[in-house]
Amino acid sequence: MILTNKNDRYFFYLVSFSFVLSLAVVALGAFTRLTEAGLGCPDWPGCYGFLTVPQTALEQQTAAEFFPQTPLEPQKAWNEMLHRYIAGTLGIFILAINIMAWRQLSRPKLLPLLLLITVIIQALLGMWTVTLVLMPVVVMAHLLGGFTIVCLLWLLRLQLHIGHVSMTQVGIKPLYRLRIAAIVSVIVVISQVALGGWTAANYAALVCTQLPICEANWQQLFDSKAFLLVHPQHDSYQYGVLDYGQRVSIHVVHRIGAMVTTVVVLAMAWLCWLQPILRRYSWGLVLLLTLQIALGVTNVAASLPLAVAVAHNVTGLGLLVMMVTVSYRVGAGYRQSQQHRRY
Structure with missing residues (x-):
C-alpha cells in the first residue's frame, strides 16, 4: 500500500506510535510482574476502590477497611x-486505528479488527489476573496477549509501509521452502515464549542454578503434571503453588526449548543469508538470538537481576517480531512470484 495522501500518512504514524507504545506496555508488564506488583492493587480497574493509588490518610484508611487482607504498598x-x-x-489508540481504517476503503480492515478483539480479550485477562490472584494460565495468556498485540501492530505497519522490495529474482521454489521454514520458525519461537511465560507464572525461574540444563538429579525430579494448565484452586498463586520438582521440570523444558529454538533460528538465519536480499534479516536474527542467550545465562548466573530479566522479556519479543517480519516478507514475495509467474 502506498501512502499517497496526508491522511494515510497520519494513519501510518498512528500505527507506528501505537507499536512503540505496545512495546512499552510489554516492558512495563514484565517490570510489574518481576517486582511482585501484579497484585499491587487487589481490585480492577481501580486501586483499592479509587481511580488512582490511595494517597491521603483518609483514602488509605478506607482502603485498609475494605481490603484488610491486602495492606497497601504504594510503590x-x-x-x-x-x-x-x-x-x-x-x-x-487501537480503537482510533479501527475508526480510521473503516473510514477509508483502501485501508486494511482485518488486522485493525483483530487488534481490537485482542485488546478486549487482553483487558479481560488483565482483570482475571487480579481477580483470580495470579492464576498461572491467566498470567501466561496475558503475556501472550501482549506479544500478540505487538506483532499485529507490526504486521499492520508492514502492510502500510511504502514500497515492498521485489523478490521475484529469488525463485518460486526457494521462496516456497523459505516460507515453510519461516512458518515453522515462528511457531517454535511462539512456543518458547509460552514456555517462558509458564516459567515466570509458576515462579520457576530460579530453581535451576547450574548450566546448561539443571542440577544433576533433574531427571528424577521431572514431573509432567507441572504442565497442566488448570491447577487446584488456591487463595493466591503469588510466589507459586507447585512443588520443587514441578518447578524444576518447567525450567528444564524451558531450557531445552531454548536449545531447540536456537537451532531453528540459526537455520532460518542461514537460509536468509543464502539470499542476498534477505541478509539483513539474517544479521538481525543472529544478533537478537545472541543477546537473548546472553541475557538468559546472566539471569541464571546473577539470580535474575531486574533489569536483565525485563530485557530478556523484551528481547524475546524482539526476536519474535523479527521472525514475523521474515515470515511476512517471504510470504509476500512468494505471492508476488506466483502472480509474476501467471503473467
Whole structure:
C-alpha cells in the first residue's frame, strides 16, 4: 500500500506510535510482574476502590477497611496502575486505528479488527489476573496477549509501509521452502515464549542454578503434571503453588526449548543469508538470538537481576517480531512470484 495522501500518512504514524507504545506496555508488564506488583492493587480497574493509588490518610484508611487482607504498598500499587494507564491508552489508540481504517476503503480492515478483539480479550485477562490472584494460565495468556498485540501492530505497519522490495529474482521454489521454514520458525519461537511465560507464572525461574540444563538429579525430579494448565484452586498463586520438582521440570523444558529454538533460528538465519536480499534479516536474527542467550545465562548466573530479566522479556519479543517480519516478507514475495509467474 502506498501512502499517497496526508491522511494515510497520519494513519501510518498512528500505527507506528501505537507499536512503540505496545512495546512499552510489554516492558512495563514484565517490570510489574518481576517486582511482585501484579497484585499491587487487589481490585480492577481501580486501586483499592479509587481511580488512582490511595494517597491521603483518609483514602488509605478506607482502603485498609475494605481490603484488610491486602495492606497497601504504594510503590507496588503505582507500578501496577502505571501499567494499567498506559495499557488503557494503547487500547484507545487501537480503537482510533479501527475508526480510521473503516473510514477509508483502501485501508486494511482485518488486522485493525483483530487488534481490537485482542485488546478486549487482553483487558479481560488483565482483570482475571487480579481477580483470580495470579492464576498461572491467566498470567501466561496475558503475556501472550501482549506479544500478540505487538506483532499485529507490526504486521499492520508492514502492510502500510511504502514500497515492498521485489523478490521475484529469488525463485518460486526457494521462496516456497523459505516460507515453510519461516512458518515453522515462528511457531517454535511462539512456543518458547509460552514456555517462558509458564516459567515466570509458576515462579520457576530460579530453581535451576547450574548450566546448561539443571542440577544433576533433574531427571528424577521431572514431573509432567507441572504442565497442566488448570491447577487446584488456591487463595493466591503469588510466589507459586507447585512443588520443587514441578518447578524444576518447567525450567528444564524451558531450557531445552531454548536449545531447540536456537537451532531453528540459526537455520532460518542461514537460509536468509543464502539470499542476498534477505541478509539483513539474517544479521538481525543472529544478533537478537545472541543477546537473548546472553541475557538468559546472566539471569541464571546473577539470580535474575531486574533489569536483565525485563530485557530478556523484551528481547524475546524482539526476536519474535523479527521472525514475523521474515515470515511476512517471504510470504509476500512468494505471492508476488506466483502472480509474476501467471503473467
